[in-house]
Amino acid sequence: MHSHAWKRGIYVEWLGIQENPTHQGWAAGKGYGKQIIRILNTILGSEEPESEDVMNFFICVGHANYGNGVISSADGTGYGGVNEYKYNKELAPHVVEWLKKAGHKATLCIAPEGQLHSLNDEINYFIGEEGKQNYDLSVQLHLNAFNGAAHGCEAYAYNEAGKEVAARICEKLGTIWDNRGPQIKTGLYWTRKTRAG
CATH class of the missing domain: 3.40.630.40 (Zn-dependent exopeptidases)
Structure with missing residues (x-):
């Protein structure tokens, strides 16, 4: 799974404030959005974790x-x-x-x-x-x-x-x-x- 939009111009990867280019987001934890995608990929069995x-x-x-x-x-x-x-x-x-x-x-x-x-x-x-x-x-x-x-x-x-x-x-x-x-x-x-x- 890559770049999953959750609203116009924003991606799941950007839900974490530290990774969001506008420094806004849902959570302060590092890699928050990427963790969500990793968990989803694990559940779906669709991909190996990215590096x-x-x-x-x-x-x-x-x-x-x-x-x-x-x-x-x-x-x-x-x-x-x-x-x-x-x-x-x-x-x-x-x-x-x-x-x-x-x-x-x-x-x-x-x-x-x-x-x-x-x-x-x-x-x-x-x-x-x-x-x-x-x-x-x-x-x-x-x-x-x-x-x-x-x-x-x-x-x-x-x-x-x-x-x-x-x-x-x-x-x-x-x-x-x-x-x-x-x-x-x-x-x-x-x-x-x-x-x-």
């Missing part, structure tokens, strides 16, 4: 295996649940694969097992890896259900712009799990220190 619509994702498994049986994540296996790190280590490659099949770029990051030994090691490693490229979106996977009372899905962001993306993630995940919604969390190292957010 400017391809996003670059960083998908990171939260926590690390320190070696000698020590893993920094929560372990719910004794309560009929899962080990957070092991679960996300299995899930993350599928997320990367799905993103690539949708025509995007995606980098998988899993901490090298037995080489990190503290939270500071994890932070330095993950932030260092994320900082190697300019990503459009950086995601760190976690599980945080507790005691049957806290369950569902949520996504954290640093600011309101990130919260809009987090809301879209929650909306999609909320078709399967309870949607706990997006939250702004400025104190987390992942939201505070990543380049893409």
Whole structure:
């Protein structure tokens, strides 16, 4: 789909204020109109994403295996649940694969097992890896259900712009799990220190 007019002289691509030559539009978000066209094309299956619509994702498994049986994540296996790190280590490659099949770029990051030994090691490693490229979106996977009372899905962001993306993630995940919604969390190292957010 290319240049879809929605009123005389205006195109869907121009719905985003930043892309509109008159600096007017429907939304302040960067690439808003192009995102609409990309979504429509995906639904219709009519075209592959255009090069400017391809996003670059960083998908990171939260926590690390320190070696000698020590893993920094929560372990719910004794309560009929899962080990957070092991679960996300299995899930993350599928997320990367799905993103690539949708025509995007995606980098998988899993901490090298037995080489990190503290939270500071994890932070330095993950932030260092994320900082190697300019990503459009950086995601760190976690599980945080507790005691049957806290369950569902949520996504954290640093600011309101990130919260809009987090809301879209929650909306999609909320078709399967309870949607706990997006939250702004400025104190987390992942939201505070990543380049893409």
